[in-house]
Amino acid sequence: MQLSYRSLRLRLLVPILATAMLAALLVSAASYFLGNRWADEQLRDRFTGIQKTIADSRFPLNGRVLDLLAELTRTELIAFDENEKIRYSTVGMGSEQEQVVEARKTSGAKQISLAIDMTNGDAEKKYRLLTFSTVGGASRPDRVASIAVLFDEAHFEATRRRASVLALATGLSTIFALSSITLFLTSRLVGRIRKLQRRVEKVADGDFTSTVSDHIGDEIGQLGQAVDSMAGQLDTLWKRIHSQHREKLLHKIASGMAHQLRNSLTGARMAVELHAADCNSSDDEGIRVAIRQIELSEDYVRRLLLAQSGKQDKDRPARVMICFEDIRMSLSPIVQHLRVEMDWHIGDSVEDVVISDGPSWTAAVTNLIDNAIHASREVSVLLEKIEGDPTTGAVPLLRVVVSDRGPGIDQSIAAELFEPFVTSKPEGMGLGLSVVHRTAERFGGQVRFRRKGERTIFELDVPIVDEAGEKTE
The missing domain is CATH 3.30.450.20 (PAS domain)
Known part of the structure; x- marks a missing residue:
């Protein structure tokens, strides 16, 4: 009634x-x-x-x-x-x-x-x-x-x-x-x-952004604050639901792409190896790079198939210098092709640093550098060790800083930059930075970006582990 x-x-x-x-x-x-x-x-x-x-x-x-x-x-x-x-x-x-x-x-x-x-x-x-x-x-x-x-x-x-x-x-x-x-x-x-x-x-x-509280300390003012709080919680929940939907969609896309890529990569690797054997050019650097890139792609496909089935690949601790050299070698053809001026800096005390999962860290850093070299003709990469502080409980970290002179991040997507399928590139899928973010969370670290002057700076921090994969103090 x-x-x-x-x-x-x-x-x-x-x-x-x-x-x-x-x-x-x-x-x-x-x-x-x-x-x-x-x-x-x-x-x-x-x-x-x-x-x-x-x-x-x-x-x-x-x-x-x-x-x-x-x-x-x-x-x-x-x-x-x-x-x-x-x-x-x-x-x-x-x-x-x-x-x-x-x-x-x-x-x-x-x-x-x-x-x-x-x-x-x-x-x-x-x-x-x-x-x-x-x-x-x-x-x-x-x-x-x-x-x-x-x-x-x-x-x-x-x-x-x-x-x-x-x-x-x-x-x-x-x-x-x-x-x-x-x-x-x-x-x-x-x-x-x-x-x-x-x-x-x-x-x-569905509008969760505007506010109603008039900051008057009476019952209606408190009710308005409660509505604002409810709207904020609904906004967070709504974003989480969308994120979950995007992740489900990502799994489906990954599954379909992985099955197709696995067959294509297997054929490409066999073709390259046969060509190398026929031409007796096993020492050719280009062929080695191509084979290495195919191996990395096969590893990515394997991980996608594991994720699609609900399983998690085992962590493979690795020395950071080996992973870093693989990144430089794999990206060198792209850098040369795009005529990008690269500035690689390696800090002290990183030679013996070990990270908990080498392939995941390699994929994350590769995504950051790849985005930078496609956005600018001048890119700087810094690899350094951040010492821990026992008094505050801070553990030692491995930090990668990637900066470029590109146009920067579009403010319309800055708040959701690390979400899947968020991108300002017409041809992009918006998956690269989401992979970096998920990797940082999995390592127990963090990824962030900022704009300083004319440079866009991304920083990836991950904890340093020992040879057994345990975090160091």
Whole structure:
């Protein structure tokens, strides 16, 4: 079931605003209730003050005096005699006189609310009526026995309304500020999440190079870093899978080529040997080189067939000088043909150096030099011994440095230069440097390249072993 889309802004903003609005309404209602209580207390205080002023007064409570007192106290006053007859009033009662008299009789000292129709034609108004008795009412000259005090209900309603409206206005302004801040923060949050979503979609489509982390140390920032880490791991895994596919393809190609080359090389060697016997030229250097090249090619084919069958050829320790001389002899015809200026350097202490597998090292170094002489007319080869360091555990190494003045490595393939089938040559298969890399890994060494000035430099390091093939300390 597909869920309907709801923006995160709404899912965060609506509950917050609803809660804030409910809180504002509750506070407003509570303020209205408290305002009502304050109005009642204010009414009692005013009534008590009026009662203390008028109840035992010695001045006559006639119409003129009541008008002045009503204006001062902002009330309406009605004076009654001992027979409950109205003697003086600050409001014209008209037909409502009986209602006021009845209300005064039933209310006693309690407050009541009643509606009185003003005789001056104004709209109906509500009052609260409280009464008290005067001191010596029957014997007073004005014969006023009790006073009814009418408080305008509109004043108390305004007090309650002001209290609630103030609370509601405060709540609404708080809601507005809260909603603005929340909308701003959620917009930023949603923007970061959408960026993360687009990044994940790119990862799902196979793009593992771009990054999404905004380097903010919160949960979304950590999630972005986790996505970047996942993309990096997927990139490594993807490259490994491609490498494995290329290796499988390489095995298949090697198998097919090896079977064809084995027959061709066997025939070529027999033909060269027969020609040498017929021409009685066994001492001819060119024939020796040709036979040696055929022998090396036969050895390569044998190794390819072993690799294709899942087997590994046994290591054959060899002295490095013998292997190095074989390389020079085998490459000399190509060097002469291409008119390459070669500069061979052999360092000290390499005469007795032994490497764990002579044929593999010879093939790797031959590939490095062959690439250089096809890229430049000036090539330098250095063979030297790197002493070990017992304090750091570094073992002695045999280093081959091949440099040339060629155009260098294309930056588009520099990161994958040692992978199979990676090459910038239109006619190349991209297998030479992958063989060098695999040889270095097999020896426990490494191969690397760099560009220094106008020269491209490759370095191959392999550990030095003893006569039995064990690494030396």
